[in-house]
Amino acid sequence: EDQVTQSPEALRLQEGESSSLNCSYTVSGLRGLFWYRQDPGKGPEFLFTLYSAGEEKEKERLKATLTKKESFLHITAPKPEDSATYLCAVQASPDTGRRALTFGSGTRLQVQP
């Protein structure tokens, strides 16, 4: 069974204070690892897809990295508008017949001015 564990559950940062969110996963052959951002009362918004260990992707103040067991979402010099819940999800290899995403419980990030 695919599993995703995110840590910490909640994180409070001061504006400009960089940090990292962790996503540990177990999956039967990784097809893709996904990061989403979710604001209160909204659906998740796609951020990144990573496909293989060593891959990195960046978008503004966010950078996602991937190893064989975990992924990190690095937030550099965050701003209050980065406050949200960040969700990590994995998709198993097509060989498994499982196409749905398995999500973690998310990290609630609060950035204070």
Added chain:
Amino acid sequence: DAGVTQSPTHLIKTRGQHVTLRCSPISGHKSVSWYQQVLGQGPQFIFQYYEKEERGRGNFPDRFSARQFPNYSSELNVNALLLGDSALYLCASSRDRGREKLFFGSGTQLSVL
């Protein structure tokens, strides 16, 4: 282009009742997936439909059913509602069955009293 639209946005039902949730995917997207998100948890997969056929089902009881129409819109039906069905129900669309970059709607918040 409009994003994924869901209706209604909020719904209050009592135990034992039936509910129908509706979703319109992004124009050109043929795959629709349904996820349930309980407060404080990540989304959990319920169904995927592609070209009007069920392509995947999560670990949910038979009280949950869905269908996709020729215009690719979709309905999620839940019978004999339980208190534990209270959650945010998310619809996501993608261009085809294999693409996992899901675009989520804002969801339907269902409260069962």
